[in-house]
Amino acid sequence: MKQYRIVILLILSSFVGFAQTKTASIIExxxxxxxxxxxxxxxxxxxxxxxxxxxxxxxAKSVVVSLGLGGAKGGTVLAKDQDxxxxxxxxxxxxxxxxxxxxxxxxxxxxxxxxxxxxxxxxWESGIEIPAHDQDFYALKDVPHGNVQQILxxxxxTNTSRRAFVYTPPSYHKDKDKxxxxxxxxxxxxxxxxxxxxxxxVNLIMDNLIAEGKIKPFIIVMTYGMTNEVKYGGLAxxxxxPFQTVLVEELIPYIDSNFRTISNQANRAMAGLxxxxxxxxxxxxxxxxxxxxxxxxxxxxxxxxEIEDKSKxxxxxxxxxxxxxxxxxxxxxxxxxxxxxxxxxxxxxxTAHEFLTWRRSFKExxxxxxx
Amino acid sequence: MKQYRIVILLILSSFVGFAQTKTASIIExxxxxxxxxxxxxxxxxxxxxxxxxxxxxxxAKSVVVSLGLGGAKGGTVLAKDQDxxxxxxxxxxxxxxxxxxxxxxxxxxxxxxxxxxxxxxxxWESGIEIPAHDQDFYALKDVPHGNVQQILxxxxxTNTSRRAFVYTPPSYHKDKDKxxxxxxxxxxxxxxxxxxxxxxxVNLIMDNLIAEGKIKPFIIVMTYGMTNEVKYGGLAxxxxxPFQTVLVEELIPYIDSNFRTISNQANRAMAGLxxxxxxxxxxxxxxxxxxxxxxxxxxxxxxxxEIEDKSKxxxxxxxxxxxxxxxxxxxxxxxxxxxxxxxxxxxxxxTAHEFLTWRRSFKExxxxxxx
Numbered sequence: 001m002k003q004y005r006i007v008i009l010l011i012l013s014s015f016v017g018f019a020q021t022k023t024a025s026i027i028e029x030x031x032x033x034x035x036x037x038x039x040x041x042x043x044x045x046x047x048x049x050x051x052x053x054x055x056x057x058x059x060a061k062s063v064v065v066s067l068g069l070g071g072a073k074g075g076t077v078l079a080k081d082q083d084x085x086x087x088x089x090x091x092x093x094x095x096x097x098x099x100x101x102x103x104x105x106x107x108x109x110x111x112x113x114x115x116x117x118x119x120x121x122x123x124w125e126s127g128i129e130i131p132a133h134d135q136d137f138y139a140l141k142d143v144p145h146g147n148v149q150q151i152l153x154x155x156x157x158t159n160t161s162r163r164a165f166v167y168t169p170p171s172y173h174k175d176k177d178k179x180x181x182x183x184x185x186x187x188x189x190x191x192x193x194x195x196x197x198x199x200x201x202v203n204l205i206m207d208n209l210i211a212e213g214k215i216k217p218f219i220i221v222m223t224y225g226m227t228n229e230v231k232y233g234g235l236a237x238x239x240x241x242p243f244q245t246v247l248v249e250e251l252i253p254y255i256d257s258n259f260r261t262i263s264n265q266a267n268r269a270m271a272g273l274x275x276x277x278x279x280x281x282x283x284x285x286x287x288x289x290x291x292x293x294x295x296x297x298x299x300x301x302x303x304x305x306e307i308e309d310k311s312k313x314x315x316x317x318x319x320x321x322x323x324x325x326x327x328x329x330x331x332x333x334x335x336x337x338x339x340x341x342x343x344x345x346x347x348x349x350x351t352a353h354e355f356l357t358w359r360r361s362f363k364e365x366x367x368x369x370x371x
Numbered sequence: 372m373k374q375y376r377i378v379i380l381l382i383l384s385s386f387v388g389f390a391q392t393k394t395a396s397i398i399e400x401x402x403x404x405x406x407x408x409x410x411x412x413x414x415x416x417x418x419x420x421x422x423x424x425x426x427x428x429x430x431a432k433s434v435v436v437s438l439g440l441g442g443a444k445g446g447t448v449l450a451k452d453q454d455x456x457x458x459x460x461x462x463x464x465x466x467x468x469x470x471x472x473x474x475x476x477x478x479x480x481x482x483x484x485x486x487x488x489x490x491x492x493x494x495w496e497s498g499i500e501i502p503a504h505d506q507d508f509y510a511l512k513d514v515p516h517g518n519v520q521q522i523l524x525x526x527x528x529t530n531t532s533r534r535a536f537v538y539t540p541p542s543y544h545k546d547k548d549k550x551x552x553x554x555x556x557x558x559x560x561x562x563x564x565x566x567x568x569x570x571x572x573v574n575l576i577m578d579n580l581i582a583e584g585k586i587k588p589f590i591i592v593m594t595y596g597m598t599n600e601v602k603y604g605g606l607a608x609x610x611x612x613p614f615q616t617v618l619v620e621e622l623i624p625y626i627d628s629n630f631r632t633i634s635n636q637a638n639r640a641m642a643g644l645x646x647x648x649x650x651x652x653x654x655x656x657x658x659x660x661x662x663x664x665x666x667x668x669x670x671x672x673x674x675x676x677e678i679e680d681k682s683k684x685x686x687x688x689x690x691x692x693x694x695x696x697x698x699x700x701x702x703x704x705x706x707x708x709x710x711x712x713x714x715x716x717x718x719x720x721x722t723a724h725e726f727l728t729w730r731r732s733f734k735e736x737x738x739x740x741x742x
Contacts, residue, residue: 037494038563057479061430084478103481107455108428110474110481117488117495123408124488140532145523147537150574152516161511166518173629176547192409203521258544 026050026089033115033128035098040114049093049130051076053112058084060106067094067101067128075104095323096132097356098199100125118199121190127199138201138359143211144170148203153254157245158227164251165193166259167203169210169217179260181218181267181370184247184291186225186276188299193224199355205363215366218269221255223247225272225279238275240282247283248290265312269369271295273358288312293369297361298324298353301332304339317365319346321357344368397421397460404486404499406469411485420464420501422447424483429455431477438465438472438499446475466694467503468727469570471496489570492561498570509572509730514582515541519574524625528616529598535622536564537630538574540581540588550631552589552638552741555618555662557596557647559670564595570726576734586737589640592626594618596643596650609646611653618654619661636683640740642666644729659683664740668732669695669724672703675710688736690717692728715739 030044030052042054053065055078063086068076078086100120103110111117115126149166171178185202187195196202202220209215227242256263270291272280277299284294285306294302295317302316316336318329326347336343346364348357401415401423413425424436426449434457439447449457471491474481482488488495520537542549556573558566567573573591580586598613627634641662643651648670655665656677665673666688673687687707689700697718707714717735719728 039493055479057477059432059477060479061432061477105476105479105481106428106430106432108426108431108476109484110476111484113480113482113494122410123484140523142525142532145532147520147522149518149520150568151518152511154513161513161516197521 034131035116035118035127035129036114037116042114043112043128045128045130047131049096050090051094051128051130052089053078053087054114055086055103055105055112056084057086057105060086062104062106064104065090065101065112066104067099068092075101094130095351095354095356096130096135097351097354097359099128099130099354101128102126119190119192119194120199123190132356134360137208137363138205139208140204141208141211143207145207146170146172146203146210148197151254151258153251155246155250157242157250162223162246162251163193164221164223165197166222166255167197167206167220168259169206169219171217172219172260177260179262181216181269182255182259182261183218183220183269183271183293183369184252185220185222186270186272186279187222188272188274188276193222196220196222200359200362202359202362205359206366209363209366216370218370219255219259219261221251223251225276240279240286243279244283244286248287252290265289266292266314267370269293269295269315271297271317271362271365272299273297273361274299274353293317295319295361295365297358297365301328302336302341302343303332304336304341307339307341310340313341315368316341316343317346317361317368318343319348319357319361319364321348321351321353323350323352324357405502406487406489406498406500407485408487413485414483414499416499416501418502420467421461422465422499422501423460424449424458425485426457426474426476426483427455428457428476431457433475433477435475436461436472436483437475438470439463446472465501466722466725466727467501467506468722468725468730470499470501470725472499473497490561490563490565491570494561503727505731508579508734509576510579511575512579512582514578516578517541517543517574517581519568522625522629524622526617526621528613528621533594533617533622534564535592535594536568537593537626538568538577538591539630540577540590542588543590543631548631550633552587552640553626553630553632554589554591554640554642554664554740555623556591556593557641557643557650558593559643559645559647564593567591567593571730571733573730573733576730577737580734580737587741589741590626590630590632592622594622596647611650611657614650615654615657619658623661636660637663637685638741640664640666640686642668642688642733642736643670644668644732645670645724664688666690666732666736668729668736672699673707673712673714674703675707675712678710678712681711684712686739687712687714688717688732688739689714690719690728690732690735692719692722692724694721694723695728 030046033043044052063078065076068090076088076090078088080086112126117124118127146169151164152161155162268291270280277296284291292314298320320329329345333343333345348360351357401417404414415423434449436447439461447459447461449459451457483497486497489498517540522535523532526533639662641651648667655662663685669691691700700716704714704716719731722728
């Protein structure tokens with residue numbers, strides 16, 4: 001009976017983005033989620049991965065949290081206590097890592113006032129962290145920290161000032177003659193240029209890897225990956241060319257003239273998650289003279305016949321979560337290797353199409369770049 | 372009768388933070404607020420300064436927006452239409468500029484899903500912009516842009532990595548030998564180190580002033596101004612010494628060793644709004660060898676007897692909105708001038724204890740610094 005239950009849950013998980021395992025008893029060691037708003041006690045998470053919510057709305061008819069079993073109930077249905085607070089706990093343990101969520105209150109969609117917001121699904125959504133057993137690699141530690149710089153760069157092709165964030169390693173401000181390779185790193189659909197820092201904690205992953213001497217320091221540039229007229233609109237109308245123009249003809253020259261970069265193909269990489277992987281795929285294949293290292297994080301695969309000149313390509317990295325389609329990633333990388341391409345695969349254990357997959361993928365990717 | 376009405380409103384305004392003028396008819400030229408979430412139509416504002424809201428919550432009993440006349444009604448009470456949307460317009464025109472707000476839905480406090488959030492009142496609140504007649508000075512224009520850098524600096528006194536944002540002028544990345552003066556700029560109570568960039572648009576004000584040749588470029592450093600144990604707690608328990616230690620003994624040395632600063636008293640200024648003004652007041656008086664330019668924006672006054680050595684002091688700038696206590700600012704500056712201090716006052720017309728007052732004050736202050 002128990003086995004049957006787990007099978008059902010795993011099937012569900014491919015839709016809702018996280019598996020749940022119901023255990024006999026819930027351990028009462030709940031602590032505030034680390035991405036709560038300052039001083040907020042709820043939402044809380046326990047050591048098993050359960051999440052508990054508390055919302056004040058004394059006159060409401062119903063409050064539902066979009067996290068939880070999904071399906072028929074649409075999430076975790078909260079119950080009103082006599083003090084006017086709605087409370088409830090997920091029916092099962094959630095996957096480790098970061099999850100987006102929202103509340104449905106009397107039929108309207110709102111954020112949890114206790115949680116910080118993160119841009120996903122084309123809106124600022126509530127976020128929660130289920131502590132991961134390997135969370136140390138993206139923790140804020142007492143090591144030298146790089147900076148994340150907001151830049152506004154001119155874009156003639158779109159007639160706008162566009163925003164990007166630039167991670168510079170801790171050494172950048174110290175040695176004013178040193179030059180660095182650059183990784184262009186794209187977010188997924190519905191997200192924006194804030195995602196890799198806020199949800200991905202990529203600056204902290206870099207700081208930690210650099211402090212441990214595991215990588216060669218490099219600059220990371222993150223910009224918004226859509227240019228279609230309904231700026232934050234659907235994927236259906238998305239064409240790669242306008243964004244490729246922004247990235248290759250406007251942003252890269254701006255970065256190369258405003259930051260101390262090693263501005264050649266051998267020292268320029270592109271990577272992206274989900275939709276950002278699709279963009280990376282198209283642009284690197286279109287522009288083999290611009291990038292030498294390519295990485296797709298839950299964002300498709302390369303085929304050997306797409307690589308016109310293998311001598312220019314230094315690395316292809318392809319990854320996903322074990323709850324996605326790992327066999328497709330692994331077989332694509334085998335095919336690339338058989339064709340003489342330096343390809344590497346990585347599968348994040350027990351994660352789906354979510355940020356812990358991408359944090360871990362980034363940690364595996366970074367040491368392979370610019371060696 | 373009409374005069375009587377205006378008197379009442381002005382008295383009210385000193386409590387609710389903005390005056391309202393009810394006009395005979397509302398002009399139907401409403402446009403989305405410029406600080407809406409991407410693609411969101413509501414909230415909208417019209418050319419008279421009215422704001423209109425639309426919230427989906429089909430099963431709710433009541434939806435109230437905290438903006439509006441305040442008092443008995445507690446804001447703008449929305450009414451439910453047959454399509455399940457709650458709609459309503461402020462009873463009067465609001466002050467120009469930025470306002471925080473939230474929704475009360477069935478007795479619970481939530482943000483408007485249409486608006487971006489800004490950290491104020493110790494929480495991320497919805498924000499709205501009523502276009503100001505002088506908004507050009509803080510507009511995003513096609514001029515060279517400086518960067519806003521997130522730094523994480525080590526603080527032994529608080530045993531934390533603390534965050535600050537550093538504005539570097541457009542020229543900073545171009546001429547790698549040039550050094551700059553530094554302004555330390557503090558937020559108000561309930562806000563944090565994001566306020567001056569997000570609500571204050573201080574980076575855009577700087578970019579525009581620099582492009583117009585009106586100021587000598589300088590660096591701005593913005594960090595979180597509280598250190599008490601209940602980190603985001605009350606003002607009552609706030610003591611200046613722990614923050615002074617963070618600022619003077621930890622942050623300033625970090626900035627001076629990681630950025631190209633002119634690291635002497637003559638080229639270091641401190642300014643703050645509201646609670647940040649009180650901090651500026653205390654720290655500049657305690658540390659006359661550290662700062663040479665002092666500015667209080669809606670944050671109190673200096674008395675001549677507090678200035679121990681006038682020869683070290685280059686400037687005192689004191690400002691507030693006309694709906695605050697302008698006479699107190701003006702008389703304090705007169706007293707300082709009579710005592711031989713280089714003091715300047717500024718009053719922002721038709722604004723209260725809100726960000727348009729501080730944007731304008733900053734624009735007046737910046738050209739006076741480091742001349």
